[in-house]
Structure formats: structure tokens, C-alpha cells
Amino acid sequence: MEIRQGVMWEWPEWFEVKFRCIRCGICCVGTEMELLAEDIERITARGYKLEEFAEEKDGVYRLKNVDGHCVFYDPEKRLCKIYDIRPVGCRMYPLVYDGKSVTTDRTCPTWNTVPRSEIERLVPYVLKFLEDVKLAKVKIRLRT
Ligand code: SF4
Numbered sequence: 510m511e512i513r514q515g516v517m518w519e520w521p522e523w524f525e526v527k528f529r530c531i532r533c534g535i536c537c538v539g540t541e542m543e544l545l546a547e548d549i550e551r552i553t554a555r556g557y558k559l560e561e562f563a564e565e566k567d568g569v570y571r572l573k574n575v576d577g578h579c580v581f582y583d584p585e586k587r588l589c590k591i592y593d594i595r596p597v598g599c600r601m602y603p604l605v606y607d608g609k610s611v612t613t614d615r616t617c618p619t620w621n622t623v624p625r626s627e628i629e630r631l632v633p634y635v636l637k638f639l640e641d642v643k644l645a646k647v648k649i650r651l652r653t
Contacts, residue, residue: 517634518547518597518641524634525600529622536602536617537582537589544570545641546648548596555594559649569642570649572596597638604628604635611635 518524544563549570553559562580563570573580581590589595603617604627611632613620 517637518545521547521551521595521597521600524597524631524638526602526604526623526627526631528603528624528627529619531619532587533618534578534582534584534587536599536614537579539577540572540574540579541566542572542579542596542598542602543639543642544572544596544598544645545638546645546652548598549645549649550652551594552591552596555591557591565646568646570645598642601631601635601638604631606635606639 549559549563552562559570562573564573565571576584578584579589581595582588583590589599603614603620603623604611605614606612611628613623613628
């Protein structure tokens, strides 16, 4: 399946890494996950206010932490409260950009279950994602 530029982020599920996530929640601790304008629209449409779940850092919107973990993470149930509409960056995790290239984040205990084919499929989108998160502020301002 090809993802069309311009509307590509409207199918967040397409960007999900197919691997063995054990839902340990480690990636929800001290999150700095960047948000796309499309993520913000999806989450605010669910009734959350932007300032409740996002903060701006280095010109980019990021998920907020509460008590040291993502505002949407429920530590008792060990579940994401918005799992069905979670951000694209969370779906592409454990793929991350280390400043040089796209790689798998070794803090994820099952990083080594990410198939090479998934890395190859998603590398261009991780890079595009990192460009597009920089536009979220402007896009959100224009849409409100
Ligand atoms: S750290 Fe890895 S295994 Fe744990 S919840 Fe996050 S993606 Fe899943």
C-alpha cells in the first residue's frame, strides 16, 4: 500500500511497527514524544485540551509527563488511556532517530524483535515525521 503525501498521517495505524511489544510501559516513562498536528487534532477531537496533554519544547509539541510518565499512561492498569488514537510517534516506536540514522531504541526490552523489513518500510516515514512535527505549531495555529 502506498501512503499519499499530504494526507499520509491520517492513517496512523499504517505507521505502527509490527513487533513483539510486551506493553511494559517503559517507553511511557519520561516521554518526550513529538506530536504531529494530526495527532493533536485526533486527541483534541476526543475532548482533551491541547494544554492538558502537550507542551512546547524547542518549537515542537511533545506529550506531557505527569508523575514522571506520559499524561495518558495509567500506571495501575499499565495501559495507555488513548491507545486507539495514540500518536504516530508512539506507533513508530521503538524506531527512533539517534541524530545520525534511524535505529531501534535499546531501552525497549523487545527492540530485537523488530524485523528488518519493518525498519526498511518505516525509515523514510520516521525522517518525514521528524520534519513534519516542526510544522505542527503553525498548522495548529492556522486551523484554530
Ligand atoms: S518499551 Fe517496548 S515493549 Fe515496552 S511498552 Fe514500549 S514499545 Fe512495548
